[in-house]
Amino acid sequence: MKPNEGIATWLVVLLAVMAGISVANLYYCQPLLNLIREDLGLTEFQVNLMPVSTQIGYALGLLFIIPMGDLYNRRSTILVCFALLIASLLVIATSGNAWLLLGGAFAMGFCSVAPQVFMPFVSLYAKPEQKERKVGFILSGLLCGILGSRVVSGYVGHLYGWRTVYYIAAGLILLSAIVLLKTFPYVEPTFKGKFKTLMKSIVSLAKEHPQALTYSIRAGLSFGSFLGLWACLAFRMKEAPFFQGSDVVGMLGICGIAGALTASNVGKYIPKYGVERINYIGAGIILASWILLAFTHSSYIGIIAGIVLIDIGMQCVQLTNQSATMKLSASAPSRMNTIFMVTYFIGGSLGTFLAGTLWSQFGWLGTVASGIGLMILAIAFSVVRNKK
Numbered sequence: 001m002k003p004n005e006g007i008a009t010w011l012v013v014l015l016a017v018m019a020g021i022s023v024a025n026l027y028y029c030q031p032l033l034n035l036i037r038e039d040l041g042l043t044e045f046q047v048n049l050m051p052v053s054t055q056i057g058y059a060l061g062l063l064f065i066i067p068m069g070d071l072y073n074r075r076s077t078i079l080v081c082f083a084l085l086i087a088s089l090l091v092i093a094t095s096g097n098a099w100l101l102l103g104g105a106f107a108m109g110f111c112s113v114a115p116q117v118f119m120p121f122v123s124l125y126a127k128p129e130q131k132e133r134k135v136g137f138i139l140s141g142l143l144c145g146i147l148g149s150r151v152v153s154g155y156v157g158h159l160y161g162w163r164t165v166y167y168i169a170a171g172l173i174l175l176s177a178i179v180l181l182k183t184f185p186y187v188e189p190t191f192k193g194k195f196k197t198l199m200k201s202i203v204s205l206a207k208e209h210p211q212a213l214t215y216s217i218r219a220g221l222s223f224g225s226f227l228g229l230w231a232c233l234a235f236r237m238k239e240a241p242f243f244q245g246s247d248v249v250g251m252l253g254i255c256g257i258a259g260a261l262t263a264s265n266v267g268k269y270i271p272k273y274g275v276e277r278i279n280y281i282g283a284g285i286i287l288a289s290w291i292l293l294a295f296t297h298s299s300y301i302g303i304i305a306g307i308v309l310i311d312i313g314m315q316c317v318q319l320t321n322q323s324a325t326m327k328l329s330a331s332a333p334s335r336m337n338t339i340f341m342v343t344y345f346i347g348g349s350l351g352t353f354l355a356g357t358l359w360s361q362f363g364w365l366g367t368v369a370s371g372i373g374l375m376i377l378a379i380a381f382s383v384v385r386n387k388k
Helices: 009-024 030-040 044-064 074-094 098-111 115-125 128-160 162-183 195-208 211-237 246-260 263-273 275-295 300-326 333-362 364-387
Strands: none
Touching (some): 030 098, 030 128, 044 333, 115 128, 128 246, 128 263, 128 300, 211 333, 211 364, 246 300, 275 364, 300 333
């Protein structure tokens, strides 16, 4: 295959499905937090460290694994990640204390980076006029995996226990590895040199393309705001007037799929309206969703409307900023994606930790304050950077 030559639609569809299956592992825990807390005897703050550990592991995996997509055979890299991912999922499923749980969660996050190998691959080899749309299609699969994971884990966890969710997840990754082995093409690496040189080149690329940091930081702050909602939603739904368990929290993930499905369509508007305008629209929608959730958090209609809006806004922010970052350097899409995604998930970890901490102190209004605060910071940062 050659850059800009084109990718078969069936392969893009297959990669989108595997992206959803892979990234789902990061989010299975969100509807299950209360079940895990009760089973292992943890506090709400302690169990909230599970998604934080997962996101930190994911950020480090992005930093050290994703650049290998420019240096080594992508198929081999992904298969090794899948093997380690299966092992980490089984550790979580059999854990009997907080240390094993958090260690397994960290390792799982570190190895769940396959979708971020797929997107630079598609961005590099798709035809120029199809790049945003096909990257958006992968992103839609990824986001449906994120949101669908909550539905599945909430329902399965309610009926069969939270550990069953992770046994099933390990089986799905094994199936994905078999499919990948049969279908993913071999492509020549785009970087010649040693791994140490490759890692140094990431710093050089960040200096050479300062706009990448603008895209990455503002998207990361938005992602932190977004994850803050899901980090605390299970705790909110167990309280009055809802008194609901993991199954209902999982079902609320269906509402977010409406947002995820917009991702493949957002891409076609970027050339027409520009990255900045679409980013501000998305950020404004996320901010509006938090304001809505502040006043309607005691009604199902308000919660559902807030979830739909925050997912639509997040997809606008992510797709515009991620695709723009990868296009800054045609010869290093994986490394540019590393800059974006490491920053993105550091922001996600910050938002999850902040929302959980403020929840333990102030309840739902503390979570809302963290979400609004991060979005105001994201918008202000973007305005300041664009004036330079």
